[in-house]
Amino acid sequence: MTSRTYGEAYMVRVPNSxxxxxxxxxxxxxxxxxxxxxxPKRPTDAHRAFExxxxxxxxxxxxxxxFGTYLREGEDxxxxxxxxxxxxxxxxxxAYLEGQNLGGVADVxxxxxxxxxxxxFYAFDGAWTKIHLPVVPLAVEAFGGLMVDGxxxxxxxxxxxxxxxxxxxxxAFSPMIGAGISLDRITWLDARAAYRRTWxxxxxxxxxxxxxxxxxxxxxxxxEILSLSAAARLxxxxxxxxxxxxxxxxxxxxDDVSAGLHLAMGSRQSVRALYIRTIPAFDLDxxxxxxxxxxxxxxxxxxxxxxNQRWTLAARSQNRIFRDSLTxxxxxxxxxxxxxxxxxxxxxxxxxxxxxxxxxxxxLGGEGGLRTGGSVNTRTMVAWNRLAIDGRxxxxxxxxxxxxxxxxxxxxxxxxxxxxxxxxxxLNLLGEELxxxxxxxxxxLLASLTVDWSLRASMQR
Amino acid sequence: MSERxxxxxxxxxxxxxxxxxIGIVLGxxxxxxxxxxxxxxxxxxxxxxxxxxxxxxxxxxxxxxxTATLGVFGPRSLGSxxxxxxxxxxxxxxxxxxxxxxxxxxxxxxxxxxxxxxDNNFPRGVSCDGCHxxxxxxxxxxxxxxxxxxxxxxxGRVTATLQAPRPNLxxxxxxxxxxxxxxxxxxxxxxxxxxxxxxxxxxxxxxxxCHDGVKASNRCATCHPAQSDGRLLTRDxxxxxxxxxxxxxxxxxxxxxxxxxxxxxxxxxxxxxxxCAQCHTQxxxxxxxxxxxxxxxxxxxxxxTTHALDARAGTQDCQSCHRVQTECMACHQRxxxxxxxxxxxGVGSSMRFHPADFAGPPGTPQTHAFAAQRNIxxxxxxxxxxxxxxxxxxxxxxxxxxxxxxxxxGFGGSVRCQALAARNHRVCLKCHAPGDPxxxxx
Numbered sequence: 001m002t003s004r005t006y007g008e009a010y011m012v013r014v015p016n017s018x019x020x021x022x023x024x025x026x027x028x029x030x031x032x033x034x035x036x037x038x039x040p041k042r043p044t045d046a047h048r049a050f051e052x053x054x055x056x057x058x059x060x061x062x063x064x065x066x067f068g069t070y071l072r073e074g075e076d077x078x079x080x081x082x083x084x085x086x087x088x089x090x091x092x093x094x095a096y097l098e099g100q101n102l103g104g105v106a107d108v109x110x111x112x113x114x115x116x117x118x119x120x121f122y123a124f125d126g127a128w129t130k131i132h133l134p135v136v137p138l139a140v141e142a143f144g145g146l147m148v149d150g151x152x153x154x155x156x157x158x159x160x161x162x163x164x165x166x167x168x169x170x171x172a173f174s175p176m177i178g179a180g181i182s183l184d185r186i187t188w189l190d191a192r193a194a195y196r197r198t199w200x201x202x203x204x205x206x207x208x209x210x211x212x213x214x215x216x217x218x219x220x221x222x223x224e225i226l227s228l229s230a231a232a233r234l235x236x237x238x239x240x241x242x243x244x245x246x247x248x249x250x251x252x253x254x255d256d257v258s259a260g261l262h263l264a265m266g267s268r269q270s271v272r273a274l275y276i277r278t279i280p281a282f283d284l285d286x287x288x289x290x291x292x293x294x295x296x297x298x299x300x301x302x303x304x305x306x307x308n309q310r311w312t313l314a315a316r317s318q319n320r321i322f323r324d325s326l327t328x329x330x331x332x333x334x335x336x337x338x339x340x341x342x343x344x345x346x347x348x349x350x351x352x353x354x355x356x357x358x359x360x361x362x363x364l365g366g367e368g369g370l371r372t373g374g375s376v377n378t379r380t381m382v383a384w385n386r387l388a389i390d391g392r393x394x395x396x397x398x399x400x401x402x403x404x405x406x407x408x409x410x411x412x413x414x415x416x417x418x419x420x421x422x423x424x425x426x427l428n429l430l431g432e433e434l435x436x437x438x439x440x441x442x443x444x445l446l447a448s449l450t451v452d453w454s455l456r457a458s459m460q461r
Numbered sequence: 462m463s464e465r466x467x468x469x470x471x472x473x474x475x476x477x478x479x480x481x482x483i484g485i486v487l488g489x490x491x492x493x494x495x496x497x498x499x500x501x502x503x504x505x506x507x508x509x510x511x512x513x514x515x516x517x518x519x520x521x522x523x524x525x526x527x528t529a530t531l532g533v534f535g536p537r538s539l540g541s542x543x544x545x546x547x548x549x550x551x552x553x554x555x556x557x558x559x560x561x562x563x564x565x566x567x568x569x570x571x572x573x574x575x576x577x578x579x580d581n582n583f584p585r586g587v588s589c590d591g592c593h594x595x596x597x598x599x600x601x602x603x604x605x606x607x608x609x610x611x612x613x614x615x616x617g618r619v620t621a622t623l624q625a626p627r628p629n630l631x632x633x634x635x636x637x638x639x640x641x642x643x644x645x646x647x648x649x650x651x652x653x654x655x656x657x658x659x660x661x662x663x664x665x666x667x668x669x670x671c672h673d674g675v676k677a678s679n680r681c682a683t684c685h686p687a688q689s690d691g692r693l694l695t696r697d698x699x700x701x702x703x704x705x706x707x708x709x710x711x712x713x714x715x716x717x718x719x720x721x722x723x724x725x726x727x728x729x730x731x732x733x734x735x736x737c738a739q740c741h742t743q744x745x746x747x748x749x750x751x752x753x754x755x756x757x758x759x760x761x762x763x764x765x766t767t768h769a770l771d772a773r774a775g776t777q778d779c780q781s782c783h784r785v786q787t788e789c790m791a792c793h794q795r796x797x798x799x800x801x802x803x804x805x806x807g808v809g810s811s812m813r814f815h816p817a818d819f820a821g822p823p824g825t826p827q828t829h830a831f832a833a834q835r836n837i838x839x840x841x842x843x844x845x846x847x848x849x850x851x852x853x854x855x856x857x858x859x860x861x862x863x864x865x866x867x868x869x870x871g872f873g874g875s876v877r878c879q880a881l882a883a884r885n886h887r888v889c890l891k892c893h894a895p896g897d898p899x900x901x902x903x
Contacts, residue, residue: 237711
């Protein structure tokens with residue numbers, strides 16, 4: 001059982017106003033896991049071997065409440081939206097029974113679970129199974145259930161695809177089915193292809209309200225995607241190429257592509273190159289899908305070196321490519337068809353047994369404007385490593401490309417303590433003084449208590 | 462700033478879960494339970510051996526590090542996560558002993574029966590006595606030869622100063638030897654080695670020559686200690702400065718946890734999520750991606766003012782943690798941005814967010830089209846579909862607009878048009894009337 005409590009309080013100044021809104025929030029995570037439910041097969045064994053299969057029960061719940069004035073009452077659409085979409089206190093993040101290697105071939109999960117591979121980002125109530133085929137090095141997956149969204153009593157909106165959130169349509173039931181096939185038991189290559197379809201059938205949504213207020217929804221697909229991912233380990237791990245692709249069948253295009261290459265030049269130097277291409281994708285119920293035509297691309301290269309045990313140095317190049325094309329209806333010509341936002345940064349870290357320092361400097365240009373800055377973070381451990389003293393300095397300069405009014409700087413100094421009150425109980429205290437060209441002073445305080453604990457009970461025959 | 466809620470208005474939202482009071486009570490209850498549990502699990506009863514044996518406790522060190530407020534690094538003690546720092550104040554030459562045809566087992570006497578990495582397989586002093594004379598204990602009248610092996614004997618310190626913490630590794634010498642492995646299979650050629658150090662302990666690469674999934678299991682937890690749920694134990698529970706077991710170098714599988722890994726981890730996480738799952742629980746993903754506390758290193762200084770620049774550069778980055786239509790829009794509308802009734806910075810306002818040529822009646826400059834074609838997600842953080850429909854819906858549509866088509870060149874009848882219409886015709890009917898011939902791209 002793991003319990004974690006966050007309590008925080010701070011003030012936010014409303015833009016263009018002297019109003020201050022306070023936020024005093026308590027967030028409590030409770031994770032309950034019952035592991036190794038099946039006993040060892042032989043009385044002499046302390047543990048059941050992995051090959052013999054195992055069952056676990058895993059749950060995570062979050063309770064939260066805001067005691068501050070930040071969320072004031074209001075009649076505007078925002079107030080309605082907040083109440084309808086995120087106006088809850090209890091989230092069941094996941095709760096499932098998991099079977100590992102059952103019968104030597106099957107992995108199973110039943111209950112609320114989520115998928116977070118990057119290509120897919122959703123939660124559902126249902127079942128997932130993966131069968132490891134005995135002869136060929138393949139595994140097949142099948143999964144299905146009801147999608148979780150923010151309109152449900154114990155649902156949460158974070159994993160919900162944007163497009164219909166907060167609307168009447170959002171309250172419809174959305175079944176989901178999917179399947180996948182992946183390589184299995186191949187040590188140098190991982191690969192997986194998967195398909196997923198989410199839809200809102202009329203049969204179970206006769207009482208759902210459409211956006212126009214009419215009762216009942218015509219059946220339609222909300223999301224239908226194909227995904228492919230692969231990662232190889234070549235030259236004894238020195239060369240690792242990887243890629244992930246998602247084809248959106250609803251918009252008929254690749255809307256998420258990433259490809260990377262990691263080169264390990266010995267144990268002290270490495271290079272990572274990463275290409276990312278994404279196109280915004282929404283629930284197919286949203287008209288936003290028809291507006292978006294251009295991809296957003298990112299090319300990143302990172303070099304890292306560890307000249308000795310104490311120092312680590314890194315240099316980073318990050319370049320964003322923005323494309324504009326002729327608008328069909330208005331015939332508006334872009335000033336430039338392709339723009340590149342050049343950016344990069346350098347980082348140095350120094351670590352010895354009781355002290356660590358990290359210094360960063362960076363600059364990013366392109367769409368949005370210029371952002372450049374630096375930071376220094378330190379941590380010093382004292383009192384038998386029970387007390388960590390943190391110090392940080394941040395500086396940022398920015399120039400908004402759209403308006404001269406939004407350019408300036410901010411400079412912040414932070415000091416903090418992390419006290420190990422007891423094994424598993426930590427108190428974090430943090431104070432920050434912020435100076436910007438808008439604020440002459442902005443003191444912020446944060447205190448958080450984390451309590452991580454577990455009980456373990458077992459019975460030996 | 463990841464969550465937004467409104468104060469409850471009685472009766473304002475009948476469908477909303479009436480869980481507020483319940484949440485407060487449950488929250489307080491769990492806090493109390495959490496603190497009490499921490500005291501129990503954390504060692505309040507540490508002196509009561511019987512109770513501790515019955516209810517074991519283990520603090521989860523990873524959870525101590527609040528990702529929101531701390532850097533992703535910290536002080537680190539010497540040694541590695543697998544082989545903690547050793548201190549062996551001995552003078553010894555394996556090379557000479559091997560050259561003298563002395564078998565390994567003659568000194569490492571219990572090695573064939575050793576089943577755990579925690580076993581002390583260092584030679585005992587008495588093993589040396591067979592050749593070097595009786596020194597353990599020293600025979601009456603014999604001359605002390607401690608300095609022959611013990612480098613700190615002059616200071617009166619001998620074996621008590623040897624520090625060789627057990628490796629954080631499962632290893633069964635007996636099982637390996639029974640399967641035909643030899644000493645050199647794992648420890649390499651010792652014939653040129655003087656004092657053996659952690660350098661002579663097996664590397665992951667040498668283990669994987671046999672642990673390939675065919676000859677022997679290649680599950681990480683076969684060798685690395687794991688938690689109850691099967692995921693690897695990446696850090697010592699007690700020592701906050703112990704090195705963490707993190708991917709690096711040739712054994713990182715592309716997931717080297719370097720200084721920029723937080724910014725770039727999505728590449729390998731998309732391509733090989735099962736690799737991440739070897740060490741990380743789903744809770745750890747949620748800690749950041751649905752986190753309750755602002756990550757100060759990522760959102761440094763006055764991010765409230767500067768986040769608009771990042772959002773315009775690529776809202777997809779923001780979306781890895783924030784939902785546009787729930788978190789972003791709710792805050793923007795509440796603060797007077799957007800085009801709602803409370804808008805004070807929207808279209809027509811002197812505080813308007815967009816430049817003058819951004820949008821307007823037909824015939825006026827429309828640079829918003831470029832932003833919308835490239836990054837409609839940023840638009841959706843303030844605007845609802847109604848903003849778009851006002852101009853882009855057809856004049857005969859259910860919500861009549863100005864008929865300004867937002868579709869790209871060649872959209873009508875295209876594969877994309879057909880793909881959308883075949884799967885979800887509801888969306889077409891937001892702009893087009895049911896009898897509109899442009900609905901017939903199918």
